[in-house]
Amino acid sequence: MIDWKSINEEGLLAPTMAKDFPNLPVVKSEGLFYVGVDGRKYLDFTSGIATENTGHRHPRVIAAIKDQVDHLVHGPIGIINYESIITLAKKMKAVLPEPLDCFFFGNSGAEAIEGAVKLARHVTKRPYVVSFLGGFHGRTMGALSLTTSKSKYRRNLPVGANMTYQLPYAQISETPLGYNHDEYWSRHVEKDFERLFNHQVAPDEVAAVILEPVLGEGGYVIPPKAWLQKIREICDREGILLIFDEVQTGFGRTGDWFAANRFGVTPDIMAIAKGIASGLPLSATVASQELMEQWAIGSHSTTFGGNPVACAAACATIDVLRDEGLVENARMLGDYALNKLIALQEKHPAIGTVRGIGLMLGIEIVHPETGEPNGKGLMNILEKCLDKGVIFYLSGNKGEVIRMMPPLTIDKEHLDLGISLLEEAVTEYEIESNLGVYR
Known part of the structure; x- marks a missing residue:
């Protein structure tokens, strides 16, 4: 039985990869989800970094x-x-x-x-x-x-x-x-x-x-x-x-x-x-x-x-x-998701620009006062998302862009769920940072 809490301390895996976010121990994947060692299901909005476009274990x-x-x-x-x-x-x-x-x-x-x-x-x-x-x-x-x-x-x-x-x-x-x-x-x-x-x-x-x-x-x-x-x-x-x-x-x-x-x-x-x-x-x-x-x-x-x-x-x-029409699904739900993210951007000062093409969507996290990239804030938001059961990943020169790339098998219900959990995380971050939730 692996002691997951100490695995990195043993030095068996090169830290350049073994400590990447979220370094989540899992036992199984299925469809849109990873299953953690504790049995909890995590909605995966990374697709193995845009790899499992057909979902996990189709x-x-x-x-x-x-x-x-x-x-x-x-x-x-x-x-x-x-x-x-x-x-x-x-x-x-x-x-x-x-x-x-x-x-x-x-x-x-x-x-x-x-x-x-x-x-x-x-x-x-x-x-x-x-x-x-x-x-x-x-x-x-x-x-x-x-x-x-x-x-x-x-x-x-x-x-x-x-x-x-x-x-x-x-x-x-x-x-x-x-x-x-x-x-x-x-x-x-x-x-x-x-x-x-x-x-x-x-x-x-x-x-x-x-x-x-x-x-x-x-x-x-x-x-x-x-x-x-x-x-x-x-x-x-x-x-x-x-x-x-x-x-x-x-x-x-x-x-x-x-x-x-x-x-x-x-x-x-x-x-x-x-x-x-x-x-x-x-x-x-x-x-x-x-x-x-x-x-x-x-x-x-x-x-x-x-x-x-x-x-x-x-x-x-x-x-x-x-x-299964997944290419068309990516175009249709990508447009839908982009509109939802634009609506979030209009409400939340921590969100800078949002952009997307198909199910390849980027959400920039910024310092509201300066508009500068905010990689530290992004990591706070990603950790909150993980706690809520949804996995996003980062990108950008300063790690300031949330990469949203769910499997192309995703449906509107789970897309809405992931975005709503993201908004909860952004809102909590803004309250903790005294940014105010609405512009």
Whole structure:
């Protein structure tokens, strides 16, 4: 019997992860809930950090896993071949925007990013990559050179930053008064690239531009469509490949299969993971066959990537998302939730901006007097939510944005419950802080 109170004190698990919030001991998960060691049920508004989009232990996914285990557990692909990976590739092709139809399967989002950058450099024969401030692309050394959501992730690590350049990510909240968001940020990014190309790196040395179509770890920031479209235009003009990091936005999270569809911008390469296999480790670097065929045989490989069991789970995941209308549910209930959160923002001085696309919703917690980010207040609110039986997670450069990402299987009743518990927690925090509950 594990003594959960002292487990961290034993030093068995690296504290960099073992002490993350909420560090909640659980014995089971089911649908929308975790079950704690004390038998208490917790409504999960994290989906395993946007991973279990079909909910915890969806029966069809579990059945597919069990069936696959009875036949084949491990590949490796290339040494052998197997049905689940071929079936998955066909199912993926059907839901991805054209011409993204060729797949390199890995295990994690960071691996998908590494593959995407390697592919871009290999095809273009150019060395440099441009990313955007606030983006999170993983913690392996190559991916970390592109990650700028928090400077602490790069502390004491020589991450090859001399091979990358960063530009500002569009922040609609920073649009000057009187300006149209689309027009302002479209011109802004054009000037950003012009300065970059004039002063730091020639465009014919840039292999790729990589970005999250919606910032995840960076605070659930949603850019204007015209901003993304302008980046696509610049890449086309300069012969630069555009990479979308859809690790967190994929598989229905934004109310479409992929955020690329919602913004009407198709990248040359896409990195996907998280929601792909309902919690099993799987990812993919995706591009057209034309690009993939230029990647020399043997220049990239994997032992565990595209595992047969994970691929079977991913096939079932896609079927569930399609058959149960979960993508449409994310769009419909996402709009509903955003309106409810806007109503909360209008009442509560501790809430700054709220934003969302599909069931990817961010609630900024601020100091009411200054409007500055309030990470300490956010943690107080998250702890109160946990005490009430609902789990949220944090994001943002200063840990000031509540990340709300429930499973796409959620219904209006449980969505209302989670939001009402959040409001209770915010209200209690405001009373304790003498902020006053209403504006």
